[in-house]
Amino acid sequence: MNALGRQAQRSGASTMHQRQYSENFIDASSNGRWLQSAGLQHLQSSNASVPSLQDYGFYGGGGGGGGGGGGGQGSRVYRSMQREFGGGNEFYSEPSTPPLNSRSMGQRKTGEEQVSPSEFSPGLLDLHSLDTELLPEMPVHSLYDSTSMYHSVRGRSFDDSEPYIPANKQAGRARGLPENNLLKSFAADKEKASSVAKIKVVVRKRPLNKKELAKNEDDIITIDSNSLTVHETKLKVDLTEYVEKHEFFFDAVLNEEVSNDEVYRETVEPIVPIIFQRTKATCFAYGQTGSGKTFTMKPLPLKASRDILRLMHHTYRNQGFQLFVSFFEIYGGKLFDLLNDRKKLCMREDGKQQVCIVGLQEYRVSDVETIKELIEKGSATRSTGTTGANEESSRSHAILQLAIKRSVDGNESKPPRVVGKLSFIDLAGSERGADTTDNDKQTRMEGAEINKSLLALKECIRALDNDQGHIPFRGSKLTEVLRDSFVGDSRTVMISCISPNAGSCEHTLNTLRYADRVKSLSKGGNSKKDILSSTLNLKESTNMPLSSVLPVVTTYEDDMTDTWPDQNERDEFDVSEESYEQEKPSWKNGRLEPYHLSHSEDKFRKANGQTKWKEQPKFDTKISHSDDDLNALLQEEEDLVNAHRRQVEETMNIVREEMNLLVEADQPGNQLDDYVSRLNSILSQKAAGIMQLQAHLAHFQKRLKEHNVLVSSYGQ
Numbered sequence: 135m136n137a138l139g140r141q142a143q144r145s146g147a148s149t150m151h152q153r154q155y156s157e158n159f160i161d162a163s164s165n166g167r168w169l170q171s172a173g174l175q176h177l178q179s180s181n182a183s184v185p186s187l188q189d190y191g192f193y194g195g196g197g198g199g200g201g202g203g204g205g206g207q208g209s210r211v212y213r214s215m216q217r218e219f220g221g222g223n224e225f226y227s228e229p230s231t232p233p234l235n236s237r238s239m240g241q242r243k244t245g246e247e248q249v250s251p252s253e254f255s256p257g258l259l260d261l262h263s264l265d266t267e268l269l270p271e272m273p274v275h276s277l278y279d280s281t282s283m284y285h286s287v288r289g290r291s292f293d294d295s296e297p298y299i300p301a302n303k304q305a306g307r308a309r310g311l312p313e314n315n316l317l318k319s320f321a322a323d324k325e326k327a328s329s330v331a332k333i334k335v336v337v338r339k340r341p342l343n344k345k346e347l348a349k350n351e352d353d354i355i356t357i358d359s360n361s362l363t364v365h366e367t368k369l370k371v372d373l374t375e376y377v378e379k380h381e382f383f384f385d386a387v388l389n390e391e392v393s394n395d396e397v398y399r400e401t402v403e404p405i406v407p408i409i410f411q412r413t414k415a416t417c418f419a420y421g422q423t424g425s426g427k428t429f430t431m432k433p434l435p436l437k438a439s440r441d442i443l444r445l446m447h448h449t450y451r452n453q454g455f456q457l458f459v460s461f462f463e464i465y466g467g468k469l470f471d472l473l474n475d476r477k478k479l480c481m482r483e484d485g486k487q488q489v490c491i492v493g494l495q496e497y498r499v500s501d502v503e504t505i506k507e508l509i510e511k512g513s514a515t516r517s518t519g520t521t522g523a524n525e526e527s528s529r530s531h532a533i534l535q536l537a538i539k540r541s542v543d544g545n546e547s548k549p550p551r552v553v554g555k556l557s558f559i560d561l562a563g564s565e566r567g568a569d570t571t572d573n574d575k576q577t578r579m580e581g582a583e584i585n586k587s588l589l590a591l592k593e594c595i596r597a598l599d600n601d602q603g604h605i606p607f608r609g610s611k612l613t614e615v616l617r618d619s620f621v622g623d624s625r626t627v628m629i630s631c632i633s634p635n636a637g638s639c640e641h642t643l644n645t646l647r648y649a650d651r652v653k654s655l656s657k658g659g660n661s662k663k664d665i666l667s668s669t670l671n672l673k674e675s676t677n678m679p680l681s682s683v684l685p686v687v688t689t690y691e692d693d694m695t696d697t698w699p700d701q702n703e704r705d706e707f708d709v710s711e712e713s714y715e716q717e718k719p720s721w722k723n724g725r726l727e728p729y730h731l732s733h734s735e736d737k738f739r740k741a742n743g744q745t746k747w748k749e750q751p752k753f754d755t756k757i758s759h760s761d762d763d764l765n766a767l768l769q770e771e772e773d774l775v776n777a778h779r780r781q782v783e784e785t786m787n788i789v790r791e792e793m794n795l796l797v798e799a800d801q802p803g804n805q806l807d808d809y810v811s812r813l814n815s816i817l818s819q820k821a822a823g824i825m826q827l828q829a830h831l832a833h834f835q836k837r838l839k840e841h842n843v844l845v846s847s848y849g850q
């Protein structure tokens with residue numbers, strides 16, 4: 135739609151997708167089968183033949199290379215940790231096993247691994263051996279025990295000796311962010327910690343980039359505390375410009391000057407302690423391609439790992455917690471292990487509908503440098519391509535998981551089981567269908583798959599936050615994979631990334647509407663305020679009377695029920711192209727004929743004059759719920775056009791009435807002629823506006839159809 139989306143398409147064969155494979159990295163066949171788990175649910179029996187724990191951690195001290203210049207804080211922390219814990223902590227007394235030459239190590243087997251290769255080789259699922267179920271509650275000494283916590287803080291700890299996060303470095307902050315003081319936050323009691331919002335929506339605006347500055351593009355986003363306004367320049371029918379303001383409210387809005395440290399403090403830091411309490415948390419970035427998702431997400435896992443390790447070495451010292459890292463991507467609906475030469479993974483479901491990622495390698499880590507190295511390797515292996523807005527666009531969803539595990543009853547011979555998990559998802563850029571029309575088939579299919587999964591994700595978050603019985607996890611691979619992070623006690627942080635330039639206005643509004651929906655549908659917390667803000671957002675954004683906006687709010691209420699219209703309803707609300715044909719206004723005998731509502735639209739009207747938009751138009755019923763959801767999104771746009779059309783129609787009716795009154799009044803002929811011709815010209819302008827809106831609508835419908843065809847063909 136805008137120029138950005140149309141630039142720099144990829145040629146089909148050359149495919150700028152990079153398939154970079156990290157040479158020298160850990161061999162696919164390494165590790166015991168317990169490493170195969172992504173930390174998903176499992177059947178607990180087992181254990182007799184489980185291999186003993188292997189530590190694939192490799193320690194920054196000796197290698198150093200991986201850390202390179204970027205070591206910075208991490209190296210400092212590591213050294214400090216060594217100083218503090220080198221003697222006492224089990225993790226730091228284990229032999230170093232650098233991964234770069236771990237191929238041979240991978241073939242090493244413990245006695246317990248001497249089992250049928252077909253049974254235990256990586257890639258095969260043995261549900262009985264996987265630690266996929268959260269560890270049942272176990273007494274954890276010192277957990278939220280303020281005495282011991284303060285003890286560790288006040289004693290000589292690395293926090294005292296070498297704080298790695300600059301104290302209160304708040305330059306350029308949009309608003310007061312919480313201080314980074316993890317251990318201090320631990321002083322809060324358990325209840326307080328678990329009161330962290332179930333879902334938090336944060337928006338981050340990036341600065342204008344060089345390209346945008348060179349084009350003299352305006353920054354159209356203003357931020358005030360936790361509200362944000364998009365200033366959209368629009369054209370009236372008579373081609374005069376006007377600015378429409380769209381105001382949104384979120385849990386936090388971070389301006390372009392906010393650092394990644396501050397983003398971490400606002401988003402992930404509060405949930406880190408909770409994952410020691412049998413909680414699974416997910417943090418993901420959403421937004422248009424080039425809006426800063428990767429920039430935002432990339433540092434978060436490392437910062438979180440640092441805090442996790444600090445907690446493990448302070449508050450939970452000697453309590454047997456272990457940290458594991460896995461990193462995989464979903465590309466084109468398929469899973470690839472980013473820490474194992476992009477080995478294709480498969481997902482299986484057991485009888486209890488527990489999902490396991492078969493063959494996924496997990497690495498036990500005990501220092502920041504190792505994690506850093508793993509993240510860098512995984513990121514380099516990710517599928518990227520070029521979009522108009524981003525030369526190195528992520529074309530996959532990358533999922534990095536930090537799992538905290540613990541041996542049952544402290545028995546080290548048993549495989550550790552998941553206590554909690556923190557998943558970081560760098561989603562592929564959201565794209566509008568209109569931006570991909572000129573792209574090659576592969577790109578378009580990627581776009582369709584990406585959009586499908588983003589919509590499925592939104593649907594799941596909504597359903598979860600509203601405690602709905604049915605969570606539509608099967609909507610996409612992404613949501614299937616994340617199922618276990620969402621069930622039970624879970625937390626979700628969504629970071630919506632937006633570009634500030636005028637050329638991205640449409641994308642930005644879409645991103646914010648997506649975020650707004652996720653937030654405003656939240657049952658927990660300030661639901662009243664959220665509903666209000668949602669209404670306000672829509673009111674502002676459409677510049678229409680509230681009555682025209684109400685149907686959209688109705689959508690929200692309807693959606694909360696998670697019900698989908700049955701087939702009959704869909705049939706009844708079928709919106710066919712013919713119906714729009716009939717709607718075109720026509721001139722007859724020099725007069726504009728009344729603008730009839732189509733039969734189908736009439737059916738949307740409710741007794742109170744409001745329109746109910748819950749019902750989806752009828753589309754290919756083979757398409758999954760997420761596709762229905764896309765339809766719903768497009769339906770929203772269609773609703774908007776319809777609302778505008780009704781507004782125009784009302785204006786026309788008023789004008790028509792005025793004309794009739796004038797004709798009836800016995801005015802001098804010449805004056806009347808003048809007036810009538812003026813009104814006629816207004817009417818023809820309005821008619822042109824209606825035509826425009828109809829073309830807009832037809833365009834949406836066409837796109838929707840194309841998308842559905844694409845998705846269904848892609849799914850086959």
Ligand SMILES: Nc1ncnc2c1ncn2[C@@H]1O[C@H](COP(=O)(O)OP(=O)(O)OP(=O)(O)O)[C@@H](O)[C@H]1O
Binds near residue numbers: 341343421422429526
């Ligand atoms: N807050 C920011 N401050 C400075 N530069 C930023 C910021 N956010 C993004 N950028 C820069 O903008 C460019 C695009 O960012 P990034 O690759 O993170 O986008 P993306 O949303 O992940 O895109 P895609 O979905 O295509 O992968 C990068 O060069 C990045 O360094």
